[in-house]
Amino acid sequence: MNNLDIRHETPSDILAVRAVNEAAFETGAEAALVDTLRENGKFVLSLVADVEGEIVGHILFTDIAMEPGGAATRMIGLAPMAVRPEWQGKGIGSALVRRGLEDCRELGYRGVVVLGHPGFYPRFGFAPASRHGISCAYDAPDEAFMALALGDVELPKGRALYQPEFEAV
Numbered sequence: 001m002n003n004l005d006i007r008h009e010t011p012s013d014i015l016a017v018r019a020v021n022e023a024a025f026e027t028g029a030e031a032a033l034v035d036t037l038r039e040n041g042k043f044v045l046s047l048v049a050d051v052e053g054e055i056v057g058h059i060l061f062t063d064i065a066m067e068p069g070g071a072a073t074r075m076i077g078l079a080p081m082a083v084r085p086e087w088q089g090k091g092i093g094s095a096l097v098r099r100g101l102e103d104c105r106e107l108g109y110r111g112v113v114v115l116g117h118p119g120f121y122p123r124f125g126f127a128p129a130s131r132h133g134i135s136c137a138y139d140a141p142d143e144a145f146m147a148l149a150l151g152d153v154e155l156p157k158g159r160a161l162y163q164p165e166f167e168a169v
């Protein structure tokens with residue numbers, strides 16, 4: 001889509017980002033989570049998909065603390081991400097993930113974890129996190145909790161802890 005611009009969220013996008021999350025998810029929980037994480041200063045990377053001024057998608061990355069190792073392990077979590085239902089299936093979600101992964105690598109992160117659709121994330125190189133010796137703090141099916149090394153690095157083993165705000169979802 002040549003009129004698709006993946007860019008950093010700005011303050012004027014905040015209401016549109018909320019609307020994207022409300023439209024894509026069944027409840028308002030993810031939209032509220034995004035607002036709380038922003039208010040609490042937990043955003044590392046928040047990207048929007050902008051089609052001619054309309055915000056149609058959003059992706060967020062927040063720091064992960066590994067147990068053991070903590071934040072020094074430089075792991076990051078992809079969550080949540082959303083594309084407006086009427087814009088899904090056009091490659092916008094994939095464009096958000098690809099740009100997000102590039103930016104995380106540039107920011108010096110070693111790896112990314114995601115808890116999500118096992119049919120979607122493997123196309124970007126994600127594999128079950130258990131193969132890297134990483135477990136999820138939440139109760140999740142093995143194939144749904146995935147990890148990706150950003151470069152030729154070994155990922156830290158242990159339990160991946162999301163920011164406490166995620167407990168509310």
Ligand SMILES: CC(C)(COP(=O)(O)OP(=O)(O)OC[C@H]1O[C@@H](n2cnc3c(N)ncnc32)[C@H](O)[C@@H]1OP(=O)(O)O)[C@@H](O)C(=O)NCCC(=O)NCCS
Pocket residue numbers: 024025080081082083084087088089090091092093094095115116117118119120
């Ligand atoms: C998941 C999501 C962000 C993908 O965005 P998108 O713009 O449609 O993504 P793309 O067009 O790049 O890719 C579409 C692919 O995602 C897959 N996909 C979408 N939802 C899926 C689901 N629930 N389970 C498995 N795969 C899914 C589609 O099957 C499609 O696969 P294909 O290319 O093999 O046909 C979007 O469907 C969405 O917002 N869903 C609702 C919210 C959500 O579930 N967020 C993700 C939490 S992990």
